[in-house]
Amino acid sequence: MRALRALAAGLALGLAAAGAAEIAPGERRSGYDDMGPQTRAMQDDDSANPGMFWVLDGQALWSRKEGAAQKSCADCHGGAEAGMKGVSARHPAIDAARAKPVDIEERINICRAGRQQAAPLARESKELLALTAYIARQSRGQPVSIALDAQTRSFIAQGAAIWNRRQGQLNLSCANCHDDNWGRKLAGAGVPQAHPTGYPVYRLEWQTLGSLQRRLRNCMTGMRAEAYEYGSEEFAALELYLMARAQGMAMDAPGVRP
Amino acid sequence: MARALINVPAKAARGEIIEIKTLIQHPMETGFRVGYNGAMIPRDIISNFVCAYNGVEIFRAELSSAIASNPFLTFTTVAAESGEITFKWTGDNGFEAIETAGITVA
Numbered sequence: 001m002r003a004l005r006a007l008a009a010g011l012a013l014g015l016a017a018a019g020a021a022e023i024a025p026g027e028r029r030s031g032y033d034d035m036g037p038q039t040r041a042m043q044d045d046d047s048a049n050p051g052m053f054w055v056l057d058g059q060a061l062w063s064r065k066e067g068a069a070q071k072s073c074a075d076c077h078g079g080a081e082a083g084m085k086g087v088s089a090r091h092p093a094i095d096a097a098r099a100k101p102v103d104i105e106e107r108i109n110i111c112r113a114g115r116q117q118a119a120p121l122a123r124e125s126k127e128l129l130a131l132t133a134y135i136a137r138q139s140r141g142q143p144v145s146i147a148l149d150a151q152t153r154s155f156i157a158q159g160a161a162i163w164n165r166r167q168g169q170l171n172l173s174c175a176n177c178h179d180d181n182w183g184r185k186l187a188g189a190g191v192p193q194a195h196p197t198g199y200p201v202y203r204l205e206w207q208t209l210g211s212l213q214r215r216l217r218n219c220m221t222g223m224r225a226e227a228y229e230y231g232s233e234e235f236a237a238l239e240l241y242l243m244a245r246a247q248g249m250a251m252d253a254p255g256v257r258p
Numbered sequence: 259m260a261r262a263l264i265n266v267p268a269k270a271a272r273g274e275i276i277e278i279k280t281l282i283q284h285p286m287e288t289g290f291r292v293g294y295n296g297a298m299i300p301r302d303i304i305s306n307f308v309c310a311y312n313g314v315e316i317f318r319a320e321l322s323s324a325i326a327s328n329p330f331l332t333f334t335t336v337a338a339e340s341g342e343i344t345f346k347w348t349g350d351n352g353f354e355a356i357e358t359a360g361i362t363v364a
Binding site: 042048050056057204207208 | 264279281318326327328330332
């Protein structure tokens with residue numbers, strides 16, 4: 001019995017270490033695939049997708065000079081259309097100085113601190129959402145491509161452990177719903193596979209744009225667990241795991257989700 | 259100034275039915291919600307929308323608290339002549355936004 005249990009644990013670890021999804025690659029579905037035709041039409045048409053308001057605000061911010069250095073994003077990176085193509089599809093990525101994964105929001109704030117000598121933008125602030133939406137828009141259609149080196153894999157394994165850990169008063173793990181019961185209903189709503197290809201998303205329930213971390217906090221509150229702090233290491237690892245799990249899927253930010 | 263996204267075909271054939279789409283940035287605060295301090299959040303909505311085609315009103319809508327934020331309105335009209343289509347949203351706290359779009363009818 002003990003041997004069997006050890007074998008099962010070994011198998012589970014093997015899966016987590018490989019960063020392999022429980023869902024077969026051919027069965028993966030983005031949130032977009034699960035939406036109704038009306039919501040899809042809303043996302044597809046740039047004049048109907050409310051996320052475009054943030055994209056347009058982000059475009060204006062991109063060339064605004066900021067901080068003590070009086071530099072804009074464009075001063076270093078040039079046009080975002082070319083320079084930022086695929087960047088959101090590669091994040092979270094390991095920051096060399098910190099030797100830790102950082103998401104695109106954190107990357108922007110690292111840039112602000114180091115290059116622009118400006119104060120960091122608060123998580124979920126209008127400006128940070130606008131910049132992330134503008135940057136993510138440049139990756140639309142690009143495949144999610146997380147670097148799968150040894151350093152990244154150790155953080156992916158951390159994220160996988162969080163994903164599979166039961167927590168909160170309902171004693172649920174993320175995997176209980178999104179790996180084991182996707183496609184079924186939770187109350188009236190469909191359970192998606194939770195591939196973060198469209199973030200930041202305009203969520204109709206929120207009536208506004210929000211980041212992946214806001215969405216994750218939402219889910220954790222629903223599990224009656226204490227949500228991790230914005231910008232925490234746990235979230236960075238979890239985001240990284242989710243993106244690695246969606247490796248190769250097409251980005252569709254800014255998404256519209258119910 | 260609120261951002262608005264307008265989708266009007268630049269060109270149309272005379273007599274053709276064209277679809278017009280409008281999306282405007284607005285919180286549409288209902289007036290029924292309670293803020294963190296326990297006080298009611300005052301209503302802040304767009305209450306009226308008017309679309310005019312070369313000065314002639316072709317579409318009007320009255321919006322209420324039940325309409326979601328960033329209202330998206332779409333409607334159709336007949337492309338009669340070249341000219342200008344104007345859109346005007348008005349609402350609480352003196353909110354006013356005006357946009358125009360040109361159309362060439364051949």
